[in-house]
Amino acid sequence: MKKILFTxxxxxxxxxxxxxxxxEYGNDNIIASDVSPKIKQxxxxxxxxxxxxxxxxxxxxxxxxxxxxxxxxxxxxxLSAVGEKNPQLAWNVNMxxxxxxxxxxxxxxxxxxxxxxxxxxxxxxxPHEMTPQRTLLYPTTMYxxxxxxxxxxxxxxxxxxxxxxxxxxxxxxxxxxxAPGGGTTDYAVAIYFDAIAKGSYECFLSExxxxxxxxxxxxxxxxxxxxxxxxxxxxxxxxxNVTAFSVTPKMVADSIKKHIPNFEITYKPDFRxxxxxxxxxxxxxxxxxxxxxxxxxxxxxxxxxEMLREISLK
Numbered sequence: 001m002k003k004i005l006f007t008x009x010x011x012x013x014x015x016x017x018x019x020x021x022x023x024e025y026g027n028d029n030i031i032a033s034d035v036s037p038k039i040k041q042x043x044x045x046x047x048x049x050x051x052x053x054x055x056x057x058x059x060x061x062x063x064x065x066x067x068x069x070x071x072x073x074x075x076x077x078x079l080s081a082v083g084e085k086n087p088q089l090a091w092n093v094n095m096x097x098x099x100x101x102x103x104x105x106x107x108x109x110x111x112x113x114x115x116x117x118x119x120x121x122x123x124x125x126x127p128h129e130m131t132p133q134r135t136l137l138y139p140t141t142m143y144x145x146x147x148x149x150x151x152x153x154x155x156x157x158x159x160x161x162x163x164x165x166x167x168x169x170x171x172x173x174x175x176x177x178x179a180p181g182g183g184t185t186d187y188a189v190a191i192y193f194d195a196i197a198k199g200s201y202e203c204f205l206s207e208x209x210x211x212x213x214x215x216x217x218x219x220x221x222x223x224x225x226x227x228x229x230x231x232x233x234x235x236x237x238x239x240x241n242v243t244a245f246s247v248t249p250k251m252v253a254d255s256i257k258k259h260i261p262n263f264e265i266t267y268k269p270d271f272r273x274x275x276x277x278x279x280x281x282x283x284x285x286x287x288x289x290x291x292x293x294x295x296x297x298x299x300x301x302x303x304x305x306e307m308l309r310e311i312s313l314k
Contacts, residue, residue, distance in 0.1 A: 003029050003068050007054055007101070008075030009043055010034040012178040012189075013116070013170070013219060020220050021073065022047055031067045034076070054097030060104045071112040073227070074101050079183040080120050080143040081272055087142035094146035102157050102165070111164040114227050117151050117239055118170050119212060120144035120184075122280045131280040133241045133287050140278045154238035168226055168240040168288065171212035173219050174303060176310040184275045188213055188252055191265070192307045195256050200264040204272050207250040207265075210281040212243040215298040215306075222294055229292035241285040244296035255304040 004021060008014040009032040022030045027047035032039075035053045043049060052063055054076045063069065076097055083090030098115060105113055122131060123138040137148045147169075154165035172185025176192065187203050188211075194201040214222075222242050231237075253265040288294035298306075 002070055003031065004071045004073060005063060005067065005069040006030055006032050006073045006075070007052060008034060008077060009049070010036045010039045011075060011077075012175060013173060013216075013223075014075040015040060015043065015178050016175065016216055017073070017075070017220050017223055018043060019046070020224050024224075031063065031069065033063065054100060055092055057100040057104060060100055061108070064104060064108050064110070069108075070110055072101060072105060072110060072114070074098065074113060074115045077146075078143065080118075080141050080275055081184055081186075083143040083146075084141055084271065084275070090142045090146060094143065095149060098150050098153065102153065102163075106157065106161050106163065111162075112227075113154075113163070113165045114223065115150055115154060115165060115167045115238070116170055116223065117147045117167045118143070119172075119279050119283070120275075121147040121151065121169060121239070122278070124278045126280060128281045130282050130284045131241070132284050133236060133239060141275055144278075151239040158237060164231055165238055166226055166229075166234065167238040168222060168242045169283070170219065171214050171243045171283065173214055173216060174307070175216035176307050176314075177216070184272045184279075185211055185213065187249060188247070191249070191252055191256070192304075192311055195260055195263050196308065196311045199260065199262060200266070201253075202266050202268050203249045204268060204270045205249055205276050206269050206273060207267050208248050209273070209276050210246050210248050211276060211279060212246045212281070212283050213300075214242070214244040214296065215303040218244050218296040218298055222288075222296070225294065226288075226292055233291050235291060236287060240288040240292075240294070241283040242288050242294055243283040243285050244298060245300050246282040247300055251300065252304070255300050256308070258301070259305065259308050
C-alpha cells in the first residue's frame, strides 16, 4: 500500500487515527478527507486534505484517480444520537456512502478497506453479558441497522469479489483531544471536561447504565493492528468485537472522585437512555485477541488519571 484515502478525518476517531497512519506511511501518502468545513488546522497542515462527500460516487472516483489510492480507511458516518434525529440522513451517509466506497474500490481494483462497526449493531435481543461476535443482531436505531448492513455487505464483497474489507465493533471511545460527536456513549467524554471546568456533570444516562468502553490510544492501536493483520489469519474480518472495560456513569464518577473528591454528578436520562439500554453490557473479544493480537493497555483508573491530567493542561 502506497496511498491511503481517509474519510471522516474530522471526527473523534479519524482526527487522531489519521496521524498514526501518516506517521507510518508518510504525510503525503495519506489523503485526508471530510465533508465538514471545520477541520483542525493540524490536519490541514500535516498533509493533503480534500473536501469529499461520500454520497457523491463520482467525487470518490475522482479522488482515487487523482491520488492513485490503493487502500481506504472509511470512517465517515452519522452517529447514533444524531442519526435518530435525522434517520434519512444517517441512511444516506452510512449506507449509500459505504456502498459507493465499496463499488468504486471494486471498479478500481482496490482490495483493502477498513470500515469500523460499532456496539450499535447489537439490540435488545442480543445477549447483554459477554456478547459473542456471532449473535443475534436486531438493532433498534438507524445507526445500528446501518452498521449491521455494512458488516454483511463487507463480508459479501469479500466472498463475491475477493476483496479485503475489515472492520471492528467499537465500544464507546473516550478521548481528551476531540469533543463529543453525537454518540450515545459521549457522556464518558463530556464528564471529564465538566469535572475540570465545572466540578459537576449532568448525565443523560442513568447511573447504572453499563456499557463497554475504550480509551483512544487503545482504539488507535487496535484499528491500526487490524488494518495490518495477515489476511490469512482473519476468519470473521468485518465485525471483530473489541473492548477494554465496561463501566457505568457512577463508576466513571467514582474514578474521577479519586482525584477530584468534591466532584458531583446528577442524572437526567433523555432519549439516549433507550438506545443505551438496547446495547450490550460487555463483549467477548477473544477472537480479536487470538487472531490478530488485540490487547488493550488501559483500564478505567489509568485512563481517568491521564484524561484529567491532559484536560487540565488545556
